[in-house]
Amino acid sequence: MNAVPADPVLLLQRLIRFRSVNPPGEEGPCVAYVADLLRDAGIDVRLLARDQDRPNLVARIPGRGLAPPLLLHAHADVVPVEGQDWTVPPFEGRLSDGHVWGRGAIDMKGGLAMMLSALTRLRADGEDPAGDVLVAVSPDEETGSEMGARYLVDHHAELFDGVRYAIGEDGGAIFGAGGRRWHPVVVAEKRACWMRATLRGRGGHASRQGWSGTAMAALTRMLGALQTGRLPAHVTPAFERMAAELAAFSDGPLAGRMKALIHDPAAEVPYDLLPEADAVYLDSVIRNTANATIVRTSDKINMLPTEITVDIDGRILPGEWSADDYLAELRTLIGPEPEIEVLLEGRRSAQPVFGTFYDSLVSVLREKDPDGVPLPMMTPASTDARLFAGLGIACYGWLPLLTSPGSRYQDTMHAADERVPVEAVRFGADCVHRLLSTYR
Template identity: 60%
Template sequence: MSAPLATDPVPLLQDLIRIDTTNPPGNESACVTYLEKLLVDAGIEYQVLGPNPERTNLVARIPGRGEAPPLLLHAHSDVVPVTDQQWTHPPFEARIVDGHVWGRGAIDMKGGLAMMLSALFRLIERGERPAGDVVLAVVADEENGSREGAGYLVREHPELFEGIRYAIGEEGGAGIELAGVRFHPIVVAEKRAAWLRLTLRGPGGHGSRLAPPDNPMARLGRILTALSGVRLPRHQMPAADRMLAALAETLPEPLAGHISQLRADTAGDAPPAGIPQAEALQLDSVLRHTVNPTIVRTSDKTNMVPAEITVDVDGRVLPGDFDVADFTAELRALIGDDVPMELLLEGSKVHQDRIVEPEFGAFFDRLESLLREADPDGVPLPMMSPASTDARLFAQLGIRCYGWLPLLLPAGSSYRRMLHCADERVPVDALEFGTRCLTDLLRDYP
């Protein structure tokens, strides 16, 4: 007698969290091994692929009714580290406390993977088939550039994705609330990474003596001041404009007016006023390239003034025709031309009509209608994300990618701020809400 299918996303998520896939090093193959048993029990065919036996990817295909094109569900199995974070509950024990599953990956994005799997298993348990073939890709390495995950699959095995028209992937899953209005994001465009290393060189020396004014530590202070909290020039994109328009049409005054000013670029060159800080920073981030210093490396000797310091920065480039060169030119205007820059990682550039001009057709309409049916008080929101996901890679194959992991979250919650932070958690009820939405989508999509 075969084992019952994992149709409940909660214990499934608990099992996934307990498999430590912190990247680096990743060890995503442990997660793949766990998933293989679930797929065998469900009678689903799959392949395990990857350039590294410890960091494999899983691709499964579930036959559909042939009434719609194949649909891709993609999810990453790796998570970010918990180093130096203070957690209320251990990050890899997946405890259920106060109606929440606690743990690293609860939202980003093992919770989303659990919902996808449970939705597929529910259809199979009921003897139903999805509208079209569903391809499930569980990939490694999303949190560190995707080279061994989606990047490998798109580069080495594009045939696995032939005929796929649309894809569903992560948004981080957390909703947005403004002025008491609950928004459900549908990501239609996203930025891409441009990670750089800046090298500061100059006269070093003994720590007991006064240092020259152009020593690297003094230059470091000037660089960090120039880059911290900086707002690079504004470039409004079609996807961001549609997002702002939807917000302005829905929100009450005076918030709607502030959003309209931001959309019309009449708010001035300052952070958006009259909007809660977290949301203001989110909106402002999709109107320009962004940069944040994240890592500083120097000598480990207290009594030595270093002769060289490196600063790693996380840059995010707007989609479309912008190149890394456009971004670094704006950066040079802030820090000067005498600082060597090394490109550490560049997110894949996708052709303009695949990301900048998202498709708002029948499939997008179905995503909206499902959200309205499931949560009549909520408002679907076409969204441009300041982050980047594996969607940028699958889009290279001509697939229209959407970030759509519905979660019905408590009013006044701040789950979006938990991504990559301590005490990441997700409500049990929200997982069930998302699983129902995904099940309905798979059963009936255009």
């Protein structure tokens, strides 16, 4: 047995050196490394694969039976680096300037390193957690999870019997304003509703100006509506709790404006008081959203196209809204004209659970960083948590990082020069360890 806990910073450097870029996804060597590390610490490991080159790892540390099993889930794949302007080699795991640099430093090999370090520390100390602790390390999170978490929950759900709570990545939920160090605790996620709109109209030679009823005119109307309009605001339990805490920890007019967002349906997101990124974030979690991302039409420059398709990335709030409810809202914005086909609909996402486990997450943060403010948040995106939530597990995005107040540390996520402060990783590993030793 390995009596030495794994150093989270060295571990992160090592993990970054595996080029587990997805697509194509070559997570195998990275997952095998993690399996060896856990086995060396005396932990039981199982590998479960739909594709043998892209295995999932599930490990279990027996607890004392005083609490339900707890799941830590992470993904081993990272997004590509092509076309990005890196100033350091992205897979070297360089340590400089107080940061670990490289693809995955934030999303999410940093988080995986924190979890693994905490687990090996628990083992090295001979500490048994209150309940069994399960670790799932999956491939394929970045392109739909078919080989990863979806395979696990569809084919090996029994491994997660009895699990009540899970922690995983934060899915990019971040708030930077207000001069405080906010610690996100992601309590809810939105789900995807990807669509294709088709617009039709009269054709003709493009040398003639002024035709009514063209597909281009319909496209202009639809894109204009999507760009300047908004779907209606809905105050969900996650939003209400977040806005109330932002109000409580804000000064001056911002506090009032945050409260108004909860109670006044006509209140607008305070773009005038917040950095744009924070306002955009709030705007995206108080409502369902729709963004046009791909436009396709003919390739004839001298012909008016008779058909144009537009792919739309729609996102639906947690709760009971169906895709039809969402489409009805969308119709009020874009009108009856476009034909809409749903290409992909994510599973319904659950409302948050604010119980004793949530309180444990918050109290670890308060203990480890008395100056920071834990903040319940919703992510406008979705992570593998949506799949584990389908098993009835209450999932939380919780990988604490110690960064300076106002830091937009996640701006390098999926971008060039992804990096994470060394002290942030050590802090996170320490918080995860504390959670494992104290949760009930």
